[in-house]
Amino acid sequence: MEIAPSTSRFKLYDQFELLEFPDKYVVKPIESPEEGFSVNRRDGDIKPLDENASSGSPTRVSTIYGVGGTIRLLAGTYLLVITSREEVGNFLGLPIFRVTAMKFLPCNEALRFATAQEKKDETYFRTLLQALETTPGLYFSYETDLTLNLQRRCKLAEGWNRKPMWKQADPRYVWNWHLLEDLIECKLDGFIIPILQGSYQVAELKLKNSPAVVSIMSRRCTRRLGTRMWRRGANLEGDAANFVESEQIVEINGFKFSLLQVRGSIPLLWEQIVDLSYKPRLKINKHEETPKVVQRHFHDLCQRYGEIMAVDLTDQHGDEGALSKAYATEMEKLPDVRYVSFDFHQVCGTTNFDNLGVLYEQIGDEFEKQGRRREHPRRAERSYQI
Structure with a gap:
């Protein structure tokens, strides 16, 4: 498909000055210092800048590259800021950045009035925030939303990319969605950065003597993490654990081609009780809602991606074999979804990936049929692994 360039898209501020005062933090875009907002260090209250917002001398001034949102704990609010970034490539011609460092700034002076137990609890929660500060694989862009794949972009109404970035984004793939509530409420659209957790790789090569760019982006869903x-497994709403959408985009001669594949835990009600064994036993929960859970899961996928082919890659013996059998039984009740079982470990082992040709012989016809559809050049193939 060919995408016409947009002459007017929404763009976020991309560099900020962080001023720290005894009673507040002030965030101002370097390119537009009259804009910005302040955060009260006592209660986390956010206000747009006024004439007196940055009066006086700050105790510290630093540069940040984005605001990830706010989170409220027992004694107050913490402001998440991006303190370091790295440009890693581009998505559809627009720069992508990876978060290399971020920090939670405390706005909890009320902590001094807390009880001993509350202070202890706040300290514990603060250690969790410190772990959150080192979350790997976070990506963002100031000029385009990373959560929407190319196929969905082409279906959207003209002018959608002129909306604030957070309104363009798919909440399922916005890592900091719940942290953005205060910024959204204060209508600070130019500061609200949807952050994606996943991975990104890009390579330049030649296809039939034409220069081409191949990029792969994975988007991790925020549901059932x-x-x-x-x-x-899945929850009662049909959300599968550790669900990831992966998109491969090939750009050549002014055209862009997208191949989508999504994967997740087998969408049954099951669990794996962690113990000291290398491979804990699986437990399938017998529940009357199981057929509806599977139905909800695939109904959502079909709504989002069109025709679906489910590829089950689990072992066909032992606990995994029982899980695979239960999965196959439920899939028989879904006539509109093709189900393919492929014992990946038995056929390919740990090194014989050439044997994937066996799988392609089973799914190649469906793969090609989905690829030929004019309105959806590449539909999504559903792949499961545990």
Whole structure:
């Protein structure tokens, strides 16, 4: 598909001056210092700048590259700011940055009036924020929303990219969505940066003697998050654990082609009880809502991506075999979704990836059919791994 360049898109402020006063923080865009806002250090109250907002001498002045939002704990609010960034490439011709450092600034002077237990609890929560400050794989752009794939962009109404960035974004893939509430309420659109957690890689090469750019971006869904062993299966709403949308974009001769693949935990009600064993046992929860959970999950996928093909890559024996069998049983009730079971470990092991040709023989016809659809040059193929 060919995308016409937009002559007027919304752009965020991209560099800020952070002024620290005894009673407040002040954030001002370097390119537009008359704009900005202040944050009360006692209660976290946010206000747009007025004539007296930055009067007096700040105790410290530094440069930041974005505001990630605010979070309220027991004794007050913390302001998240991006203190370091790295440009890693571009998405559809617009620069992408990776967060290399960020920091929570405390606005909790009321803590001094807290009880001993409240101070202890606040200290514990603060350690969690420090862990959050080192979250890996965070990406953002000042000029384009990273949460929408190319296919969805092409369906949106003309002028959508002139809306504030947070209104363009898909909340499912905005890592800091809940942190943005105060900024949104204060209508600070030029400061609200949707941050994506995932990965990004880009390469330049030649295809049939024509220069081409190939980029891959993965978007991690914010629903039903958790570490690999602790978060499994789906919830009653049909959200699968550790759901990721991956998009490969090829740009050549002025055209852009998008291939989407989404993956997540098998959308049944199941868990894996973590213990000292290398591979904890699986437990499938017998629940009357299971068929509806699977139905909700795939209904949502079909609404978002069109036709779906589900590829089950689990082992066909042991606990995983039982899980795969239960999954196959539920998929038989969904006639509009093609289900393919492929024992990845049995066929490919740890090194024989050439054997993936066996899988392609099973799904190649569907893959090509989805690729030929004019209105959706590349539909999404559903791939599951556990």
